[in-house]
Structures are given as C-alpha cells and as structure tokens.
Amino acid sequence: MNYAPHIINYLSASEDIREVYLVPKAFITEKRGQKLLKVSDTLLTPEDIRDTLVALRSHTPFALGPLGKEGMFSFGLQNVGRFRVKYITQRGSYVVYILKTPYHIPPLSKLCPDRNAVSKLEEIIRLYSSGVLLFQGKKHILVNTFIYSLLQNVCDNYSKVIFILEAPLTFLLRHGQSLVVQREVGVDVDTFEEGLRDAFYMNPHIIFMGYREVIPAKEAEYLLRLAEDALLLLNAPALDKVFTEFFKPLIRAWVYVSSNTDGTVSLSFKDTEPQAQESR
Template sequence: MNYLPHIVSYLSANEDITEIYLVPKAFIMERKGQKLIKVSDALLTPEDIRDTLVALRSHTTFALGPLGKEGMFSFGLQNVGRFRVKYITQRGSYVVHILKTPYNIPSLDKLCPNKNDLSRLEEIIRIYSSGFFVFQGRNHLLVNTFIYSFLQKVCDSYGKVIFILESPLTFLLRHGQSLVVQREVGVDVDTFEEGLKDAFYMNPNILFVGYREIIQPKELEYMLMLAENTLLILNLPAVDKAFIELSSSLLRAWVHVESGMEGTVCLSFKGTEPQAQENR
C-alpha cells in the first residue's frame, strides 16, 4: 500500500521541520525531540515501504532508474514544504527517512533571541571576506537550519554573491540585496568536488557547503584555495586534525549550536580551534 497520501496529509498540518521514519514491521513514526510519535495505526510491510518510496520518488524532476540498495533525493510540494528522502536497505527491505522542511526559513531573531550573539555573527561577515567560518552541533539539522536563517539575514542586509552547495538542498534562499546560487549535488552537479571546482568561476563572496561527515582530500584542496578569496561557511559534525593543521591560518570563527528553550538555539563561540577528531 502507498502511504504517501497519509504522510502528506499529516505533514500538511504541521508547519515545523518534521522527521518521519518508515521501517518494516513498525508504525509510521515521527521523531520529535527525544520522543517517537505514531503517525499510523498499521504496521508497515516491506511492500508498503517500497510502494511509498516509489511514490515519493515520482515527484522528483530527474530521470528515474532502479532504486538500488540506497539513495537520496529531494523535491517540493506546494503548501506542504520541501522533502528530503534518504533510503537504505535492511535485510533486503527498505528503511526510509523523510525530512520535511517548510518553504519559509525561520526568522533569525526568533531562532536566536540573543542579540549580542547575532551581532558577533554579523561582525564576522562585515570584517572578513575570506577564510573559514565553521559551525558545529550535535543536531546537524538544527545547525543547518540556523545557518540558512543567518544566510537569509545576510541576503536581506548585504550586497553579496552567495553560493550554496548541498546534498540535497534543505531550504531555498530568497534573493535580497544579495544574489543567491544554490546547487544540489546529485541533481545540478554530480559531486561536491565538481561543485567546488565550479565555484571558482562564480567568484562568490560567501560559499556555504552543507553538512559533510567527511571532507575528501580533493575537496579540502579546493576549499583551501577558495578560502583565500571567499568566506567559506561549513557545517561539520567534527573536524579532523588534517583540517585544523591546514586551515588554522584561515579559520575566522568556530560556533557551536545547541538547542535552547521553545525552539530557539544557543550559540557558543569557541575561538579559532574546532574540536578535533582523529582521522577515520
């Protein structure tokens, strides 16, 4: 059975960022903070999940091929939001994670009510035209949401060229005083490496590279070259020693993002040395 209509109906009633899980022999579940909320009363079969996954993927704009063992794609539904879908296999059956984000990016002032912290962030944008601006946090989705909210504020307040490279795109920024170019890896460009190479020709003032667990050596090489003339904003879960050693002279700020009260975030500025992690 295809449960997409039921999922869309559920998500349409919720304007917040929402995570949905489809796992065989379990109910459709929403993860909300530290809790799981049941979305349906029927236990999912592998066939249910496959039918729902096929229906989800039918909304994408690129050519469809075999599902394969794993994959990721994104799309938007009017009046609902943007969907990012990641799927893997478990003993031959699919497990699906659906992340829905609203079209409207949360307001920076509401997301971070601490005006002193916001002033420090804007000061970095005003002072620096090159280097690395690293964000970290235990919840990479929260960090990504905050970065987009911050970038929308930059778009509205400054005349810059902002280049975004992400897989897949979480939000769509609006042009303001700034111009925005957003490329989705896997759709607009094949790899992060190719997208970083293309960024040289765009000559952006700000380059945001979305959440990356591991930075490949060639990607890091391009980032270091770009950071000589561009301010690179990165969402990194951890930074290995190689990154610290190579980027230390170009590291402008490191900000830790954590959940605050009632949907807000708390920021802590950690100087210029991110938390190191041994190379894996």
C-alpha cells in the same frame, strides 16, 4: 499500499522540523526528541515502503532514474515544507528516513534571540572577504537551518554573490540585494568535488557547503583554496584533528549551535579572534 499522502498530511500539521521512519514490519514512526510516536496502525510491508518511496520521489522535479540500493532526494510543497528523503536497504528491503523542514526559512530575529551573538556573525560577514566560519552542533539540520536563516539575512541586507552546494538542498534562498546560486549534488552536479571546482569559476563572496560527516582530502584542498578568496561557511560536526589544524589559520569564528526548549537556538563561540583583513 502507498502511504505518501498520509505521511505528507501528517507532517503538514506543524511547521516544526519533523522526522519519520519507514521500516519493514514496523509502524510508520515519528522521532520526536527522545520519544518514538506511532503514526499508523498498520505494520509496513516491504512493498508498502517501496510504493511510498516511489510516490514521494514523484514529487521531485527531475527524473532520477532507478531507485538502486540507496539514495537521497528532496522536494518542496508550497506552504507545507521541504522534504529530504534518505533511503537504504536492509536484507533487500528499503528503510526510509524522511525529514521535513519549514517551507519558508525562519527569520533570523525569531530563530536566534541572542542579538549580540548574531551581531558578531554579521560583523564577520561584513568585514571579511575570506576565511572560514565553522558551525557545529548535535542536530545538523538545526545547524543548517540557522545557517540558511543567516544567509537569507545576508541576501536581504548585503550585496554579495552566494554559492551553495548541498545534498540535498535544505531550503531555497530568495534573491535580495545578493545573488544566490544553489546547486544540489546528485541533481545539478554529480559530486561535491565537481561542485567545488565549479565554484572557482563563479568567484563568489560567500560559499556554503552543507552538512558533511566526512570531508575527503581533495575536497579539503579545494575548500582551503576557496577560503583564500571567499568567506566559507561549513556545517561540519566531526572534523578530525588534521583537518582542524589545516584550516585553523583561516577560521574567523567557531560556532556551536544548540537548541532551546522554545524552538529557538543558542550560539556559543569557540574562536572569535580572527586576524584583521581588508574587505573586498
């Protein structure tokens, strides 16, 4: 049975970030904080999950080929939200993770009420033409949401060329005073490495590479070169010591993003003393 309409309707009831799991011989389950909530009254079969996965993927604007053993895709539904779907196999059956984020990017002023912290980041973006803004946090989707909110604020108020590389895209930025190029790995470009090579030809002011648990050496090499001529924003929660030391001279700020009980975020700075540099 295809449960995609039921899941979409359920997740549409709130604009909050929401997570749902589809696992064989279990109920459709939402993870909400530290709790698991049952969303359906029927245990899922492998066939149910496959039918639901195929139906969810039909919302994507691109033909993605066979499902394969694992994969990831995203799509947006107007006034409902953006859906990121990750699937893997377990003993030949699919296990699916669905993450729904708001359709519209939360305004920066509402997402982060700490105006002093936001002003520090705006000052770095205004003054620096190169280097690294490193973001970390326990909830990578919350970090991504904050970065997009920050970038939308940049789009609305500054004249920049912004290049985004992510798998899959969390939000779609609106052009404002800035121009935005967003590329989805697996759809627009095959790999992060290829996407980073393409960034050299675009000559952007700001580059955002979405959440990566591991950054291979070749990508790190490209990022280092790109950070010499552009301001690089990274959501990288678990950098090894070698990588951190590699980028340390270029880090303009090291920001930890955490959630408040009211849904807003707090920022704490580990490194706020970048060396002076002329803006371009």
